[in-house]
Amino acid sequence: FSVVHSTLVFLGGRLFDGNQLSGKIPSTVGLVQTLEVLRLDRNSLIGPVPSNLNNLTSINELNLAHNQLTGSVPDLTGMDSLNYVDLSNNSFAQSEAPSWFSTIQSLTTLVMEYGTLQGKVPQKLFSFPQLQQIKLRNNALNNTLDMGDSISQQLQLVDLQNNHISSVTLNSAYRNTLILTGNPVCTTGISNTNYCQLQKQTTNPYSTSLANCGTKSCPPDQGLSPQSCECAYPYEGTLYFRAPSFRDLSNISTFHALEMSLWIKLGLTPGSVSLQNSFFNVDDYLQIQLELFPSIGNGKYFNRSEIQRIGFYLSNQTYKPPPEFGPYYFIASPYAFPVELGGTSLSIGVIVGIGTGCGVLILILMGVGIYIFQQKWRAERAIELSKPFASWGPSGEDSGGPPQLKGARWFSYDELKKCTNNFSESNEIGFGGYGKVYRGMLSSGLVVAIKRAQQGSMQGGLEFKTEIELLSRVHHKNLVGLVGFCFEQGEQMLVYEFMPNGTLRDNLSGKSGIPLDWKRRLCIALGSARGLAYLHDLANPPIIHRDVKSTNILLDENLTAKVADFGLSKLVSDSGKGHISTQVKGTLGYLDPEYYMTQQLTEKSDVYSFGIVMLELVTSKQPIEKGKYIVREVQIAMDKNDKEYYGLEEILDPKIRNLQNPIGFVRFVDLALHCVEESAEDRPTMSDVVKGIEGILQQDGVITKSTSASSSAAEFRTTKGKPQHPYDDALPKKDVNNSDAFDYSGGYMLSTRVEPK
CATH class of the missing domain: 1.10.510.10 (Transferase(Phosphotransferase) domain 1)
Structure with missing residues (x-):
């Protein structure tokens, strides 16, 4: 971080499931003053948050949730561009609400759930002009809750459940969601109010048209089309809206707008969309069950091309919902296409016969394929043994001739395997991003270092050929010399002169x-x-x-x-x-x-x-x-x-x-x-x-x-003879058999490669 200047660090959330970061947050992150977004949530970070974090005056989103951070609640004073803050599920020291709860006027969302906050919620927090959500459940906040007289008109949700609030001063100007369940105040006179009740999940009707269908029902595998009141096979799935700008699920006009948007943008007929069971799930996403019905006159089914078209629009998010619903993703259910041939349903006997015939045909084709593959493999193996350089590149790209080397030679795989005792651990002298390095002794008695590429770092044949041709041309007494290479049996190895005194x-x-x-x-x-x-x-x-x-x-x-x-x-x-x-x-x-x-x-x-x-x-x-x-x-x-x-x-x-x-x-x-x-x-x-x-x-x-x-x-040109070191007589001679004396690509394990996206 001390030498990196970036405008975005995105290292958390669901992008890093299964690859969690650990350790402390480095203090040098506070030096990247152009940073706008810092997401380090859902990792295994420990220790205190750096005290200079509030140097990031350009930041607008900070998410450190679901870690193991300790110390004081970070001081965010001066971060006047901050819109979104989430510090939930950490182990900060117990404290009252920090001073920045009353100063950061730009906040739209404040989340600090399952924390250690105590004392009174600052009244000024509720007056921030852009504030939409406050989520402080499962803390130790106490005393009287007084939201004051200047409540933000955009505030939709205040979730304070499971705290120690003993009384509340209600403001009639605030008519949106306030959740106080699990506080002592709910044992008093307001226990019967909505503030002290679990928020009900609202289930929307199929659509306004469905109300005209009466009590008609359909078989379990079909649905009732709101446009015709007839049973049909709908295309079903679940919509997940990740950040809607509203919390009220009882406003039917909001969902009517979504229905209309769907049938217009998906090219369906009016009334062919049904929305069911809308509620906020455990991830706080708005979840809605969606059913789309075929047009009147087209029968009970969609055809395959229609399903592919609609599925593409929803699954690839080509369809854009009304702006108040925000970003979404869609998970579709399998669609039951009719099993028909020429308008007549196939009998079970015909289906079994077709399946048996197809199975036999597949077995025959598999046998032929295996035979062809074996013959091809034998032919390629014969070519490889007779012409070791034939695999440098695909047909037409390379003649299969050996690389043009100056002072370096080709080694067979068996030769290098023998001189390293089958690449034994006792001969392993280093490792790096390229692979492992082994000490070996050639039949001539020359001690060499062999870099063996691991599977994920190997190049294409032509690229490897180009590299060794380049390295073989580089000759200087202050460059490690290339002795040779191996490109055989799926291996890429470079053979260098051995350097007994290490790095x-x-x-x-x-x-x-x-x-x-x-x-x-x-x-x-x-x-x-x-x-x-x-x-x-x-x-x-x-x-x-x-x-x-x-x-x-x-x-x-x-x-x-x-x-x-x-x-x-x-x-x-x-x-x-x-x-x-x-x-x-x-x-x-x-x-x-x-x-x-x-x-x-x-x-x-x-x-x-x-x-x-x-x-x-x-x-x-x-x-x-x-x-x-x-x-x-x-x-x-x-x-x-x-x-x-x-x-x-x-x-x-x-x-x-x-x-x-x-x-x-x-x-x-x-x-x-x-x-x-x-x-x-x-x-x-x-x-x-x-x-x-x-x-x-x-x-x-x-x-x-x-x-x-x-x-x-x-002096850069190749020199003859062995150069005389000025301290040759005084230097202690080192045992070249010391397996720890050489490390071609290792060193201390700081971040080894920097590849920003």
Whole structure:
């Protein structure tokens, strides 16, 4: 939430049945001041509501019902655009009606049922000019109910049943529904009034025309048509109106308007609509039984085309009811079509004979189909075994030839299965959205990391072929190299070089056991920056990584940094400049806010994410930790008068804080903050970042083999031999058999992907 600006959060209600949210509501939700609707109802949220919720001054609907929220009733003072509030079924601390009950003039509906409210209902609440419903049943409200003399003319319902109200001052100006059942006041003189009676469900007559049919009745499977007073087979179903603007069910003209609307808009004859049993159900929906009758002269039945037409209009909500009924949905009952052939009913013997014949025919067809399927499967299997690349794409889309690879090879499924001991759990070294990662040893003795796609994340054959052709062309000492791939027996696997020292995140957290001093961190930053600069400037076509983070920067046995996991990467078309319009993907905390808001992806989005990684190198903190965003924390703490630690001493990694005057520290922090500027135009390129880190290392006396943009670019090409790490002699050797040393696509489980709808 700290980097997301949205106009709608819709995470509750029936859209999330079976997928309930849990945990606390983050305080950062109060920062999204453009939010208009917040629905988090019917989840398993706990803890107090954030105190800064009333910063959402643009919100018009708030629904936190049916959770396990605790603490004080949230303070909504100042939310002057609020129309609808529902805080029911939570565990707030017992309190009197909050002050905002008397201040939010824009309210139309206030719902806080099964709560802990006590004391008196504020008189001013009933005077809000747009107020239509107040539903406060099953609380502990007490004292005298006085609605005052300025009751809103739009107020239709006040439901206060099952409280502790002892007396009531009645106002003759209010003539709509007031429910006081279950209060002590109903044991006094008003016990016989409608206020203290359960609200009766009103049953409407079939229609005004039906009154002229007398007492005539029909068989159980038929209904009495109001237009002809004859028995016929109606098309039946139930209408559910979710938010009607009225509560009075005795006004017959309201339902006449609905009847007329139905027969006119559905193309039926006048009087062919019957409405029955209208009442408000347990969900507070207006429920009505609907019967539609065939026109006079068309017999007792609708034909199939008429039923399909009417059903489509109602079930797909093409039919629009009168506006006072509001939104609805329709559930139809099966329609009993006549069983006739040539005007004569079929005998039971004929029906049995037809059914038996059809059954035999179906069995024969099933046998033929199974035989054909088996033959087809055998033929395809033979082709697959003789031509392993034949399944890249459907017929006509691809020749079935192998992909054009540079430095990578094809592996059979059996070969990879053998080298991972049948993909055993003991060889599992990581996991992510793509699938699981296994350590394996090839017959040549080479240790590799094998990414095995899970069923839901596999691509089409042509897309997979394109991706591995791309990855095989990307060669740089600071990019994890692709050894090969497998596309066989319904499997998609990528085989990478094994990185024994795991992820940068693991090393910063201390999980790996390898100490990272300041110089090592600078070298890691430089290596990963060079890998990204190669992707942006020298790969053909250029590539935007789109998921730069500390768990995607891996360290080899010499602590050389290599960028990994191009699962979200995008190719830059044409000259590689400009932007790509694309669905927003990435990892929360590293996501470029400008990319999120505009959906325009550029190389500068990678620069922003790399700036976050640089701040991780300084603090060893995760981008979002305990609700705090690393960029904001650094900006707040920074003091330029502090020439040694820049005012960041309190949030630094202790391994750096204990150093005396780390060389280039201030320049490094300035460069990181330059990378995370809000506007992409204000950020440097990755090549500029490379030059900046090189300059810091040169100041410290470390040889980087490049001192300019041109020399840095020259080092992007493939190098021969094994690069010598500046601290090679001092580094402890790590056991490559450690199964916890490598995680290609994991890291801490914050929200892994951001895909707004």
